[in-house]
Amino acid sequence: MVVRVKSTNEKTDANAEGSAWRPASSRRLILDAARRKLCDQSFSEFAMEVVAEEAGVSRRTVYNQFANREELYCASRLELFEKIDLALAEIQFDPDQPVEQMLHRFCELGIAILLSPESLELRASRARDRLSFQWIEEQYTHRIDDPLRLKIEHFLLNLMLKGDIEQTDPAPLAESLLLAVNACVGDDGNAESNLKQPPVFTPKEIADIFVKRLPLKNSEPAS
Numbered sequence: 001m002v003v004r005v006k007s008t009n010e011k012t013d014a015n016a017e018g019s020a021w022r023p024a025s026s027r028r029l030i031l032d033a034a035r036r037k038l039c040d041q042s043f044s045e046f047a048m049e050v051v052a053e054e055a056g057v058s059r060r061t062v063y064n065q066f067a068n069r070e071e072l073y074c075a076s077r078l079e080l081f082e083k084i085d086l087a088l089a090e091i092q093f094d095p096d097q098p099v100e101q102m103l104h105r106f107c108e109l110g111i112a113i114l115l116s117p118e119s120l121e122l123r124a125s126r127a128r129d130r131l132s133f134q135w136i137e138e139q140y141t142h143r144i145d146d147p148l149r150l151k152i153e154h155f156l157l158n159l160m161l162k163g164d165i166e167q168t169d170p171a172p173l174a175e176s177l178l179l180a181v182n183a184c185v186g187d188d189g190n191a192e193s194n195l196k197q198p199p200v201f202t203p204k205e206i207a208d209i210f211v212k213r214l215p216l217k218n219s220e221p222a223s
Contacts, residue, residue: 026055026057026061026064026065027065029055029056029057030051030052030055030057030061030062030065030066030072031072031075031076031079032055033051033052033054033055034046034051034054034055034072034073034075034076035076035079035080035121036054037050037051037054038073038076038077038121038125039121039124042128042129042132043069043073043125043128043129043132043133043136044129044132046069046072046073047069048062048063048066048068048069048072051072070133070135073133074135077122077125077136077139078139080118080119080121080122081122081139081143081144083116083118084113084116084118084119084122084143084144085143087109087112087113087116088113088144088147088148088151090109091105091106091109091110091148091151093106093151093154093155093158095155095158095159095162095164099159099164099211099214099216100207100208100211102155103177103207103210103211104203104204104207106151106152106155106177106207107177107181107184107203107204107206107207108203110148110181110203111181111184111185111199111203113144114181114182114185115185115199119144122136122140122144123140126140145178148178148181149174149175149178150174152170152173152174152177152178153170153171153174156170156173156174156214157170163217164216164217165214165215165216165217166215166216166217168215173210173213173214176210176213177206177210180201180206180209180210181206183200184199184200184201184206185199186200
């Protein structure tokens with residue numbers, strides 16, 4: 001499905017959020033209103049006229065900015081994904097540092113990202129709408145799950161190149177760590193009610209468990 005979404009880049013929107021010297025643009029008001037409504041509404045409940053009322057603008061103004069509710073829904077979610085993109089860029093592995101330290105750091109940052117307000121909103125939308133509006137599931141996988149998984153895989157590949165761990169397929173190991181991090185914050189992609197539960201394990205506990213599963217050279221295999 002192709003959805004047309006206008007850019008919200010601050011360089012091209014003079015009234016973008018943060019421009020204190022002039023009033024918010026109608027587009028900004030609409031996006032903020034859509035975000036508030038989507039905090040507890042599913043895609044099937046989401047309506048352009050309700051957003052217009054919430055934003056204090058006319059329906060015509062909303063339709064001048066967004067062709068339909070699909071486009072508005074996507075634009076409001078994409079702003080959240082863009083903020084998470086910046087946080088994901090902060091996760092960097094240094095293969096010259098101790099494996100335990102790097103994995104602890106990954107789990108710490110990964111859990112912090114998944115517990116951020118933006119991620120909680122996206123995960124709630126995903127749990128509510130993954131069946132009725134597949135776009136959110138596709139975007140969540142592409143923008144959050146896949147980057148986290150690939151970061152782990154690249155780290156493991158670098159460890160193999162250094163000779164720190166045995167040659168093995170990194171994909172299953174990366175998937176298992178990602179599942180552990182998601183499970184730690186109560187995210188199985190389905191149950192919205194679990195999303196705000198406190199983490200089950202600490203980042204260090206997850207990292208320690210994962211290290212024991214790694215095929216480290218000159219070590220006994222994990223039981």
